[in-house]
Amino acid sequence: MAEITSYNFTVQPQDVDFTLRASVSSIISYMLNVAGEDADRKGFGVASLQGHSYTWVLSRLAVEITTQPKQYTNIEVDTWVNEFNRLSSTRNFRMRQGEELCATGVSQWCMLDMESRQVVDMTKLKDVYERAMVAEPSPIAMPARLRAIEAQSESSRPVVYSDIDFNRHVNTLRYINLMFDTLPIDIIEKNRGLRMDINFISEALYGEVLTIGSAQEGDVWLFEVSSNSGKTLCRARIEFK
């Protein structure tokens, strides 16, 4: 058993949007950075896994954001893993500004063998994992499993250099910006709280063409990103409060 670990950040100018508050993709970026750093510290990060040619893949994520912290504020992100099984491990996040809770998150990860491109049985890391588990429940409901949408509008563009990460795949955070870019800007400006569920389904490579479809039902926005190769890449659901 382990303890909840906390990491500090200052909200940098490149992480805020036109409202001078951290964008949703930046808030998620802080959480994912903490996930990487905490996994490394506890002996199951990408650095240690790559000795086995394994890597972590984010499969689902849910975040609830009540306050988007402003530029230059100091934030603290608490993180802990509280569950794992053969196929998936659950990592949780709580983002705080002093005593005030700004955002919470739950992420589900699987482990991929980079040679066979197959999912790895995670009980192989049982010993390391059991030492890292924290007996604290997830702060919000688990990420929903999202179904195909009937898009009310669509736009397309190729994957470019600034979209891709070291795997030459479209970066997780870029999908989130692509979705927010299709929203009416007033909704983003006036946002006073939201929940976002995201399912990552396949990877898009440099050179593929992305299509971003969206549909609205009241305060709920649904998104599906697909590729010209026929793959569904990513789905999301945002509910504004």
Place this chain on the structure above:
Amino acid sequence: MAEITSYNFTVQPQDVDFTLRASVSSIISYMLNVAGEDADRKGFGVASLQGHSYTWVLSRLAVEITTQPKQYTNIEVDTWVNEFNRLSSTRNFRMRQGEELCATGVSQWCMLDMESRQVVDMTKLKDVYERAMVAEPSPIAMPARLRAIEAQSESSRPVVYSDIDFNRHVNTLRYINLMFDTLPIDIIEKNRGLRMDINFISEALYGEVLTIGSAQEGDVWLFEVSSNSGKTLCRARIEFK
């Protein structure tokens, strides 16, 4: 007279490209963050100017990059102002990783009255400025004045949410990514040094449509970004070594 001031950064995962090195736009982002922070500390930052409804506008920038620092490395950015006149002030940068020089930069700024949208005579801030000047020459040649290009290829897209800053104008760094996105990816992967000159000419607002034109002459790439409103927004020249 003042001294050269240094600021520390760690290269974060969101600042590296697929080569796991800080992208050119991230390197420039570190320099511009330092410019903002140093101006604030020395009493002529946006925070103090806004008492007068003035703001800083970056008009030209040149950077020479020999090494793009890798993810998680610690870098130090030295900065100093060594010249100002009625219309323009010159701020310099040196980015170091330990003793090794990674990148150098020279930027030219003018001061804008946000109410009249006119350039302000900077000799109004003469006292503050003279205390902040450092008697150290610029590390590289001043930014070139760039002429209109004859584009060999062009692409267009609207300004979206994730492009804009608090003025609702396209962010400086976004122009740089838009230009790099048009380059053959091999050139970026194999980059072992470059000089980039940029001229910022007009601002693009949310809702305008950007056209990115480019032309190649050997190791030199020329760019011009314009808007559907007829304005030239930005020009750049990149010379790879």
